[in-house]
Amino acid sequence: xxxxxxxxxxxxxxGEWPTPIKSIAILLICVLVWGxxxxxxxxxxxxxxxxxxxxxxxxRTTFEVKQAKAVNLEAYKEQLAEMRVMFASMLEQLPKKxxxxxxxxxxxxxxxxxxxxxxxxxxxxxxxxxxxxxxxxNMKVTGNYHQFGEFISGxxxxxxxxxxxxxxxxxxxxxxxxxxxxxQAKTYRYFDxxx
Numbered sequence: 621x622x623x624x625x626x627x628x629x630x631x632x633x634x635g636e637w638p639t640p641i642k643s644i645a646i647l648l649i650c651v652l653v654w655g656x657x658x659x660x661x662x663x664x665x666x667x668x669x670x671x672x673x674x675x676x677x678x679x680r681t682t683f684e685v686k687q688a689k690a691v692n693l694e695a696y697k698e699q700l701a702e703m704r705v706m707f708a709s710m711l712e713q714l715p716k717k718x719x720x721x722x723x724x725x726x727x728x729x730x731x732x733x734x735x736x737x738x739x740x741x742x743x744x745x746x747x748x749x750x751x752x753x754x755x756x757x758n759m760k761v762t763g764n765y766h767q768f769g770e771f772i773s774g775x776x777x778x779x780x781x782x783x784x785x786x787x788x789x790x791x792x793x794x795x796x797x798x799x800x801x802x803x804q805a806k807t808y809r810y811f812d813x814x815x
Contacts, residue, residue: 710781723780723807727757730774736763739800746809756785757805762798775805782807 637645689696728741740760746753761771768789775782783806790800 723778723782724757726778726780727775727782727805727807730778731759731761731771734763734770734774735767736761736771752808752810755807755809757807758802759805760800760802762796762800764798768799768801780807 724743728738731738738759738761740758742758744756744758746755748754761768763771772784775784785804785806786802788802790802792799
């Protein structure tokens with residue numbers, strides 16, 4: 621078959637074309653249909669599929685996290701109940717407004733029982749913080765090292781929460797054989813419902 625005979629082909633008589641020309645024409649038509657289908661149909665679907673696959677990974681991760689929480693839900697509920705009990709017991713250790721003077725007496729009594737001499741015992745004003753108030757007490761006491769340790773241990777064993785801050789110990793006085801300790805004790809009080 622010659623090239624000049626290809627230009628003389630009539631599309632109306634395509635059924636009578638030679639077999640190699642028909643095969644090439646069918647192949648070209650298939651390629652055009654496939655290319656057009658891909659361009660107009662599958663290209664957008666492929667992008668959509670990739671987006672959905674990414675969303676599937678995110679949803680699977682979210683599901684796994686939620687499933688882990690759901691599996692441990694009973695344990696979380698038990699832990700929450702325990703935390704509520706602990707929180708309630710800690711609130712019990714915070715004195716009410718009427719109990720603060722008694723607590724101040726307990727702190728000074730603890731120092732006196734352990735043989736300390738108070739040079740300064742100065743309660744400061746209350747500072748409100750969230751649902752509780754903080755009451756700092758500046759103290760300066762004189763005694764020996766072991767008396768200081770017993771005093772701190774006694775403070776720790778009080779039924780109410782008292783913390784010690786900014787502790788500074790002075791040098792040993794050769795004449796008296798005693799040291800001084802500056803410390804700030806902080807006790808806490810929760811607010812009543814009226815407050």
